[in-house]
Amino acid sequence: MTEPRKIPRRTLMIGSAAAAAVAGLDALPAEAALDPRRRARFAVWDPITDRSTTAMSPRRVTVHIAVTRSADIYGPQKGAGGSYAHFYNPRSGAPRQHQTMDRRAAADLNGSNASISVEHAGLVGDAMTDSQLTNLAKIFAWAVIHCGVPNRIATVGNLSGLAWHRLGIDGNFGAYDPDDRRTWCRKQTGAVWSSAQGKTCPTNKFINQIPTVYGRAQDWLKTWGGRPG
Numbered sequence: 001m002t003e004p005r006k007i008p009r010r011t012l013m014i015g016s017a018a019a020a021a022v023a024g025l026d027a028l029p030a031e032a033a034l035d036p037r038r039r040a041r042f043a044v045w046d047p048i049t050d051r052s053t054t055a056m057s058p059r060r061v062t063v064h065i066a067v068t069r070s071a072d073i074y075g076p077q078k079g080a081g082g083s084y085a086h087f088y089n090p091r092s093g094a095p096r097q098h099q100t101m102d103r104r105a106a107a108d109l110n111g112s113n114a115s116i117s118v119e120h121a122g123l124v125g126d127a128m129t130d131s132q133l134t135n136l137a138k139i140f141a142w143a144v145i146h147c148g149v150p151n152r153i154a155t156v157g158n159l160s161g162l163a164w165h166r167l168g169i170d171g172n173f174g175a176y177d178p179d180d181r182r183t184w185c186r187k188q189t190g191a192v193w194s195s196a197q198g199k200t201c202p203t204n205k206f207i208n209q210i211p212t213v214y215g216r217a218q219d220w221l222k223t224w225g226g227r228p229g
């Protein structure tokens, strides 16, 4: 179950070393190279040292805010408390991928068995930049096409699809309103995705942008020929 898949013949015919370098495919660990279920083509592959080897079947993409504008928060190292997400989405430029999409990361606590997690550069008060919105839409569309994540926005009763960390956080995010995603949290979902009480991850501004991300993802699904629903 955990053996790396064989590299398909088609991808061995990619051409010159220069072409491989342009595609960002040179000098990659064999475990992640060239398999779209494991590695997004548009991301910078930047694996965490000693990352988990535990297999998972993703059911959602989970949005986080790192509360820093740093362009790179992991490198080969894990974050605070040994945490790390599958992706880091900087304010500009390509996203960085730190774990393959079929192995667990450590950002969603009990949700890590089914989450492709995406950390974002941003301070409280920031909205996602245009570049971040596009990167996140691409990650979600990629996860739908290649990893079997349902093409939907998460709801209180169904946490699959495009999700955000607060859905599994306990705290006071205002009176529950079934029409206001910003008020949804562990009180309604029962999900335990963080041990921190009242952690603001992500912020209301990020949650407000979820429909924009989902809308852009539908365009990428069409562009890449993925399934619409």
Ligand SMILES: [Zn+2]
Residues within 6 Å of the ligand: 063, 064, 065, 165, 201, 202
């Ligand atoms: Zn978070």
